[in-house]
Amino acid sequence: MEENRKKDYLRNSNIQDAVLFFMLAAALMVYSLVNHYSTDKLEWKLSPYLFPVLIAVFIGALSFSLFSDGIRQIKSGEKSRKKAAIHWKDVLFTIGVSVAYFGTMRFLKFIPSTILFLVALFLHLGERRIWLIAIISVLFSVSIYIIFGVMLHVMLP
Amino acid sequence: MSGFFDVISYFWDFHFIWMVFIGSVAGLFVGAIPGLSVSMATALLVSITYSWNTGDAIATIMGVYTVGVFSGAISAILINIPGAPSSVVTTLDGYPLAKRGEAYKALKYATVYSFIGTLFGFVVLWLAAKPISDIALKFTPMDYFLIALFGLAAVGSLTAKSFSKGLISAMLGLIMSTIGIDSVMGTPRMTFGIYDLQAGINIVPALVGLFGFNEVLSVISDGFLKSEVSNMVRTVVKLKDMFKHFFRSIYYAVIGTLVGALPGAGGPVAAFLAYGEAKRIVKNPDVPFGEGQVEGIVASESANNACIGGAFIPMLTLAVPGDAVTAIILSVFYIHGLQPGPMFIRNSPELFHAVLAGGLIGSVFILILGLLLGPRISRIINIPKRILLPIVTVLCVIGAFACNNRMFDVGLMFFFGILGYLMRRRDYPVAPMILALVLGGMMDNSFRRAISLASTEENMLAALFGRPITLVLTLFTIITVVSNIPAVKGYFDSRKSMMKPE
Numbered sequence: 001m002e003e004n005r006k007k008d009y010l011r012n013s014n015i016q017d018a019v020l021f022f023m024l025a026a027a028l029m030v031y032s033l034v035n036h037y038s039t040d041k042l043e044w045k046l047s048p049y050l051f052p053v054l055i056a057v058f059i060g061a062l063s064f065s066l067f068s069d070g071i072r073q074i075k076s077g078e079k080s081r082k083k084a085a086i087h088w089k090d091v092l093f094t095i096g097v098s099v100a101y102f103g104t105m106r107f108l109k110f111i112p113s114t115i116l117f118l119v120a121l122f123l124h125l126g127e128r129r130i131w132l133i134a135i136i137s138v139l140f141s142v143s144i145y146i147i148f149g150v151m152l153h154v155m156l157p
Numbered sequence: 158m159s160g161f162f163d164v165i166s167y168f169w170d171f172h173f174i175w176m177v178f179i180g181s182v183a184g185l186f187v188g189a190i191p192g193l194s195v196s197m198a199t200a201l202l203v204s205i206t207y208s209w210n211t212g213d214a215i216a217t218i219m220g221v222y223t224v225g226v227f228s229g230a231i232s233a234i235l236i237n238i239p240g241a242p243s244s245v246v247t248t249l250d251g252y253p254l255a256k257r258g259e260a261y262k263a264l265k266y267a268t269v270y271s272f273i274g275t276l277f278g279f280v281v282l283w284l285a286a287k288p289i290s291d292i293a294l295k296f297t298p299m300d301y302f303l304i305a306l307f308g309l310a311a312v313g314s315l316t317a318k319s320f321s322k323g324l325i326s327a328m329l330g331l332i333m334s335t336i337g338i339d340s341v342m343g344t345p346r347m348t349f350g351i352y353d354l355q356a357g358i359n360i361v362p363a364l365v366g367l368f369g370f371n372e373v374l375s376v377i378s379d380g381f382l383k384s385e386v387s388n389m390v391r392t393v394v395k396l397k398d399m400f401k402h403f404f405r406s407i408y409y410a411v412i413g414t415l416v417g418a419l420p421g422a423g424g425p426v427a428a429f430l431a432y433g434e435a436k437r438i439v440k441n442p443d444v445p446f447g448e449g450q451v452e453g454i455v456a457s458e459s460a461n462n463a464c465i466g467g468a469f470i471p472m473l474t475l476a477v478p479g480d481a482v483t484a485i486i487l488s489v490f491y492i493h494g495l496q497p498g499p500m501f502i503r504n505s506p507e508l509f510h511a512v513l514a515g516g517l518i519g520s521v522f523i524l525i526l527g528l529l530l531g532p533r534i535s536r537i538i539n540i541p542k543r544i545l546l547p548i549v550t551v552l553c554v555i556g557a558f559a560c561n562n563r564m565f566d567v568g569l570m571f572f573f574g575i576l577g578y579l580m581r582r583r584d585y586p587v588a589p590m591i592l593a594l595v596l597g598g599m600m601d602n603s604f605r606r607a608i609s610l611a612s613t614e615e616n617m618l619a620a621l622f623g624r625p626i627t628l629v630l631t632l633f634t635i636i637t638v639v640s641n642i643p644a645v646k647g648y649f650d651s652r653k654s655m656m657k658p659e
Contacts, residue, residue, distance in 0.1 A: 052346075136544065
C-alpha cells in the first residue's frame with residue numbers, strides 16, 4: 001500500500017516537474033548571489049543579478065504550487081488524461097536528421113545538404129515515389145536558393 | 158481619427174497594396190493548411206523582411222496576419238481541423254454545414270463576418286490608440302514593470318489549463334531574456350563562457366523554433382492528420398439572409414476587440430466567449446448550435462478577427478503584445494530600430510498609419526481572396542504532411558539563419574523547437590515564454606530603474622506603489638494571480654454552484 005502510494009508520487013508529472021523547477025530556482029538563486037557578492041561594491045539596485053533573484057523567487061513559489069497540484073491530483077484519484085500514442089521513433093529520427101543537416105551544412109553547403117536532408121526525411125515519413133522525392137528535393141532546394149539567395153538577398157547557411 | 162488622409166493615401170499606393178497582397182496570399186495558404194500557423198509564418202517573415210524597408214515589412218506581415226487568422230476557418234469548415242487555434246469554434250457549426258452540402262454557404266458567412274470583424278477591430282485601434290498613449294505617457298518604470306507582469310500573469314492564466322504551468326513557462330522565458338551582456342552594467346550574465354551567448358538569445362530563432370520546428374515535431378509525434386475534404390457545391394446566399402446577423406456581429410466584434418486588447422487572451426478565447434453569447438442571445442434557433450447554425454460561424458469569426466485590431470492596442474501604445482503574433486511583430490519593430498510605446502504615434506505616425514492601412518487593406522483582401530479562392534483551395538489543404546513537414550523544417554533553418562547569418566542561431570532554433578515540443582507534451586504553453594522573451598529586457602530595466610529611483614526617496618514603498626495608476630496595476634496583477642490559485646478558484650466555484658437553483 002505504502003509502496004503504491006510512493007510510486008504514485010514519483011510517477012505524477014506535476015510532482016516531477018515541481019522538483020525539477022525547484023532545483024532550477026535554487027541553482028538560479030545560488031548563481032545570482034555568488035555572482036553578485038563576487039563583484040566589488042555592487043549595489044543591489046544596480047546589480048544585473050537583482051532580476052534573476054526575483055525570477056528565482058517566483059519559480060520557487062510556482063514549484064510549490066505545482067507540487068500542491070500534484071498532491072491534489074493524487075488525493076482526488078484523478079489520473080492524468082491519456083494522450084494519443086507518441087511516435088517517438090519518428091520524432092527522434094527527425095531530430096537526428098536535423099542535427100546531421102545542421103552539421104553537414106558547414107561542409108557540403110546549402111543545396112547538397114538540403115537535398116540530402118529532404119530525401120532522408122521524405123523517405124522516413126513514408127513517401128515511396130522516388131521520382132517525386134528526387135524532383136521535390138532538387139527543385140525545392142534550387143528554387144529556395146534562387147528566391148531567397150538571389151532575388152531576396154537573404155543569406156543562406 | 159488621427160491622420161485620416163494619411164491612412165487613406167495608402168489605398169493609392171500600389172507598391173504597398175502589392176506587399177499586403179503578397180502577405181495575404183501567403184496568409185491564406187498558411188492559415189488554411191493545418192500544421193502551418195500564422196505565428197510560424199510571421200516568425201519566418203521576421204528574418205526574411207530583415208533587410209527590407211520597414212513599410213514593406215509591415216505591409217506583408219499585416220497581410221499574413223489578417224488573412225491568416227481568417228483562413229483558419231477554411232479548413233475548419235471543409236475538413237473539421239481548424240487551420241488556426243482561433244477557428245476551433247468555427248468547426249462546431251461550420252463542419253456540420255459542410256457535411257450537409259452547404260460548405261459554400263458556410264465559407265461565405267465566414268468570409269463576410271471575418272471581414273466585418275477585422276474592419277471593426279482596426280477602426281477601434283484607430284480611435285483608441287491615441288487616448289491610451291496619452292494615458293501611458295504618465296507611466297513610471299514601475300508601472301511598465303507591472304503592466305508586463307500583469308500581461309504575463311494574464312497569458313499564464315488564459316493559455317494553460319494549469320496557471321502554475323503558464324507562469325512557469327513565462328518565467329523560463331524571463332530567464333532566457335536575461336542571458337547576454339547586461340545593458341546597465343555592461344557585464345556578461347549567464348553566458349557560461351559561451352561567446353555567442355553574449356549578444357543574448359536572439360528572438361527570431363527562438364520564435365521560429367517554438368512555433369515552426371516545434372509544430373513539425375508535434376505533428377510527426379501525433380501521427381499524421383488524415384482528413385477528408387467536403388464537397389463544394391456552389392449555392393446562392395441571399396444578401397438579405399447574409400446581413401440578418403450584422404448587428405449581432407458588431408456585438409461579437411466588440412467582445413473580440415476587448416479580449417484582443419487583454420495581453421495573452423487572443424482569438425480562441427474571444428471566439429468561445431462570443432459563441433457563448435450567441436447561444437444566450439439566439440433563444441430559439443432554427444438549427445441548434447453545434448449542428449450547423451450559421452450564427453455560430455458569425456460569432457466565432459467576427460470575434461476572432463476583431464481580436465487582431467484589439468491586440469495591436471497594447472502593443473503599439475504600451476509595447477505589451479496582445480498575443481503571440483503581435484509579440485513577433487513587436488520584435489519586427491525592434492529589429493527595424495523602432496520603439497513602440499506611448500511616444501510611438503507621435504514619433505512614427507507614418508508607421509502607425511501603415512499598420513492601420515495594412516490591416517484595413519488586409520481586411521479587403523479577406524473578402525476578395527475568401528470569396529474567390531477560399532472555395533478553390535480545398536485540394537491544397539490536403540498536401541500530404543510527409544511532403545510538407547520536411548519543407549517547413551528547411552524554411553525554419555533559413556529563417557533562423559537569415560537574421561544574423563550565424564549557424565549558432567540555427568542551433569538555437571533547433572534547441573527551442575525541441576524545448577517547445579517537450580513543453581507541449583507536458584502541457585506547458587509556449588506563448589507565455591515568447592511574451593516573456595520579448596518583454597524580459599524591458600521588465601529588467603524598468604524594475605531596476607524603479608528601485609534606483611525609489612531608493613533616493615524617504616519612503617521607498619510609497620515611492621514604488623504610491624501613485625493611483627501603480628496601485629490599480631498592482632491590484633489587477635494581484636487579482637489575476639490570486640483568482641487563479643486553485644484553492645481560491647475552488648472556493649468561488651463551490652459558492653457559484655451553491656447559488657444556482659436546483
